[in-house]
Amino acid sequence: MSNDNxxxxxPVYNDLNLRIIFLITLMAVLGVASITPAFPKISNExxxxxxxxxxxxxxxxxxxxxLTPVLGVMADRFGRKKVIIPSLILFGLAGTGCFFVxxxxxxxxxxFFQGVGAASIGSLNxxxxxxxxxxxERTNAMGYNASLISIAxxxxxxxxxxxxxxxxxxxxxxxxxxxxxxxxxxxxLNNPEPxxxxxxxxxxKNIFGSIKTKAALLYFxxxxxxxxxxxxxxxxxxxxLLNEKFNASPLGIGVLMSTMSIVTGITSSQLGRxxxxxxxxxxxxxxxxxxxxxxxxxxxxxxxxxxxxxxxIFGSAQGINIPSVQILLTEIASLEHRxxxxxxxxxxxxxxxxxxxxxxxxxxxxxxxxxxxYTGGVIAILNFILLVTFL
Numbered sequence: 001m002s003n004d005n006x007x008x009x010x011p012v013y014n015d016l017n018l019r020i021i022f023l024i025t026l027m028a029v030l031g032v033a034s035i036t037p038a039f040p041k042i043s044n045e046x047x048x049x050x051x052x053x054x055x056x057x058x059x060x061x062x063x064x065x066x067l068t069p070v071l072g073v074m075a076d077r078f079g080r081k082k083v084i085i086p087s088l089i090l091f092g093l094a095g096t097g098c099f100f101v102x103x104x105x106x107x108x109x110x111x112f113f114q115g116v117g118a119a120s121i122g123s124l125n126x127x128x129x130x131x132x133x134x135x136x137e138r139t140n141a142m143g144y145n146a147s148l149i150s151i152a153x154x155x156x157x158x159x160x161x162x163x164x165x166x167x168x169x170x171x172x173x174x175x176x177x178x179x180x181x182x183x184x185x186x187x188x189l190n191n192p193e194p195x196x197x198x199x200x201x202x203x204x205k206n207i208f209g210s211i212k213t214k215a216a217l218l219y220f221x222x223x224x225x226x227x228x229x230x231x232x233x234x235x236x237x238x239x240x241l242l243n244e245k246f247n248a249s250p251l252g253i254g255v256l257m258s259t260m261s262i263v264t265g266i267t268s269s270q271l272g273r274x275x276x277x278x279x280x281x282x283x284x285x286x287x288x289x290x291x292x293x294x295x296x297x298x299x300x301x302x303x304x305x306x307x308x309x310x311x312x313i314f315g316s317a318q319g320i321n322i323p324s325v326q327i328l329l330t331e332i333a334s335l336e337h338r339x340x341x342x343x344x345x346x347x348x349x350x351x352x353x354x355x356x357x358x359x360x361x362x363x364x365x366x367x368x369x370x371x372x373x374y375t376g377g378v379i380a381i382l383n384f385i386l387l388v389t390f391l
Contacts, residue, residue, distance in 0.1 A: 012137045013144050020189045021128050022148050023181045024084065027091060028122040029149050030178075031060055031114060032353070033156035033261075034171045036235050037254040038164035040243045045168055046104045051365055054236050054357035060111045061231070064119040064350030071120040072343020075127065076203070079193045080339065081185060084124045088182035091117030095175025102169070114175065123346030127339045130330035131192050136272070139327055143271030146323035150268060150315070154261030161254025194336050207337045211344060216332055218391050219325050222284060223345055224352045225383045226321055229291055232356025233376035234260070234314060238298070241369055246304040259308050260315035267319025280324040285387045287321035290314070291380035299370035 012018060039053045075083040094113035101107050125145070133141045156174075163170035197203075210216060242248035242256060274283060290313050297310035325345075333341035360372040
């Protein structure tokens, strides 16, 4: 945390800067979690095949694969605020524009531009935590931020399900909140900006020197796998499993999906205590065992309320995994190139978010919906073996 002594006598979650970062985080997870309960309804009303609805995620995450590291470099060179404020504005305008269209192709165009706005949001919020806080406060701040992500991803499907029950396009009104948040960031966020700007050759040498270490590569690959599982098996095809197997309503889908996020929030809020007993590397390994168990269980359950069990296990894995990886990565990078370094992780996340629906969509088409979960289980256990072997 900053050296201001007043912060030493109060919990980190009371700091205004962290609360503003929380607002950014709320937008970072809004783009997907709020609309997935509407997918079956979008498929029916717009006459779109189930596997094609996943394009709403793919087209949203695709810009981040290219733009996230570029925007990270810009944030290191020109300042965090100069990147994140325009990003929030574009996210808000394009996202809200989706509310007004009734054509799937037009929807995809607006989702693309919303994805351009979202490209920096999900990495620069983590960068800001790494910039402002240190040591135990950084661990706690990351844990609280992950908890907030979980609360948001628990709430957004319920909110999205309620709104989608009115009309499929109502969940697309939610991004409008990004606009006032951009003004709050401009006027109220007090964050350190990089002062030393090394020449570009040295700057990129430092970045790539950090990225190509064995530990960093394993963390990045784990992030990739995590978001393939989350966006492929869970967020895209879990709603269809519920709809096809149990005839669940959009609201019912949202409520059950929120169970995962609630458990994630509870788990990640205890990250400080968990890291007192276990190393972050050990927690990371355990998380992929939990993913495997959950994903194998999903298609085997025949009673809808029993799905709470694998959903909670999946949520526990998320709560352990995501903040642990974020902390481990911020510890590797220095302030001068942290935004680019964390944005590379953001690019990896976007790649996972894009590949997940594609991979699982292929399994859905050629084998069936159960295969989208069994494939995820195989991927998770392979990553566990990789971490145990090399980390």
